[in-house]
Amino acid sequence: MSTDRQEPAAGLGRYDVLADIDLDDPELRDRLNRIAERTAERLGQPIALVSMVLDTAQVFPGSYGLTGWLAEMGGTPIEWSFCVNAVNSGTSYVVPDATDDALQSTNPLVTNDGIRSYAGVPVVLDGAVLGTHCVLGTAAHVFTDADLAELRRGAEEVSELLRAYRSA
Numbered sequence: 001m002s003t004d005r006q007e008p009a010a011g012l013g014r015y016d017v018l019a020d021i022d023l024d025d026p027e028l029r030d031r032l033n034r035i036a037e038r039t040a041e042r043l044g045q046p047i048a049l050v051s052m053v054l055d056t057a058q059v060f061p062g063s064y065g066l067t068g069w070l071a072e073m074g075g076t077p078i079e080w081s082f083c084v085n086a087v088n089s090g091t092s093y094v095v096p097d098a099t100d101d102a103l104q105s106t107n108p109l110v111t112n113d114g115i116r117s118y119a120g121v122p123v124v125l126d127g128a129v130l131g132t133h134c135v136l137g138t139a140a141h142v143f144t145d146a147d148l149a150e151l152r153r154g155a156e157e158v159s160e161l162l163r164a165y166r167s168a
Helices: 014-019 026-043 068-073 083-089 145-164
Strands: 047-053 057-064 075-077 093-095 117-125 128-137
Touching (some): 026 057, 047 083, 047 117, 083 093, 117 145
Antiparallel strands (some): 047 057, 047 128, 093 117
């Protein structure tokens, strides 16, 4: 997986934008959790996240359905991140069956934690791709255009919420 730093062609860089948002604000986290819960329910998936991709890790300021060490840690090393692919490309990233995917089949989230499917879309603020709004499943799943449209709606809502919580 690439860990290259993604900078947009115009506007502030991802890290500059993230630095202006207090991702630990309890009210922000509660609202992001509600977006994640709604998305999981609408897409029929057990896990939904709002992830922010950093240099060496991804963090989950919003989540629904996480259990165990993932819930406790609230993120993963960047090498395990499905989301980094959507961030680096600036486009949706979909894995219908991670056990058959050349890039993801050896990912510890797949081999140890039972993640089997993933769909994520970029969360963009001021031209910077900050992270993703995504769903993960424990069974193989073919995501439809309607599923991706729902994720995009959620990502747009996340972006507007983050804009409202920017310190400057």
